[in-house]
Amino acid sequence: MSRRAKIADVHTICSALPAVELGTSWGDRPTYLVKQNPKPRGFVLARAPRHDAIDPRSGEEYQDLLVIRTANAEDKAALVEADGPFFTIDHFRNYNAVLLQQSRIAELDVDELREVLTDAWLAVAPKSLSKKFLAGEP
Template sequence: MGRPATPDDVDRICGELPDTEFGTSWGDLPTWKVPRGGKGKMFLLYRMPHRTAVDPATGEMYDDLVVILTPTAAEKQALVDDPATPFFTIDHFRSYDAVLVQQSRLGELDVEELREIITDAWAKRAPKRLVREHLGDTGSPR
């Protein structure tokens, strides 16, 4: 395993991707979007504590969740089902292609794994031309 991922890596990776912008969505949720400007679409957001996301062990609301889009429902399920990753989902996101991860558990991934997952999220929302320019013809960082 390479260097363990940290919460700082999330913003660094998002900021290094082409034409990204940090702003807000759904009111005031801190959100990474692509492309910059009025047409930007969310690919990663920081979720505030909410009654729909509760730690089953403590009953407390999670206070450090990151929501990362996945390219497909199958990829979401693969990440959630893999016991080697810290990703999970909740009923609130049942029909939404995204995974959740606690910032406190990012160290269970290495930086390259996190970069791959965030880049996939970016590629789902970025204009196709931009994806081709950044990733080549495949449209996937893998």
């Protein structure tokens, strides 16, 4: 059985995927990006606290959100509707991504986290790179 995930696993998993760099997007937000032309595309982003993402229990802005891309609306719905830590907000209504509080990452095991992050990478990676990866090619 896989162990519970830790926030450090996000870096380990994302960094192990092909053509990934840790950069920034949305101004200065740490983002895992897939290198490609004309510019890299993000698949995991550390979101800044904002007024449109409020913790219903505390009434405060979430301080520790990750935005994780999904391939499509169906994959997004599956993650949000499952009994787990993924959710969405109105701001992301028409965007294929889910939110995850870093403080709730231990609700996932490492294998579950790896699957979600790999699927996020596959959602933005160039098709030729995705095919090589899925075929097990270096």
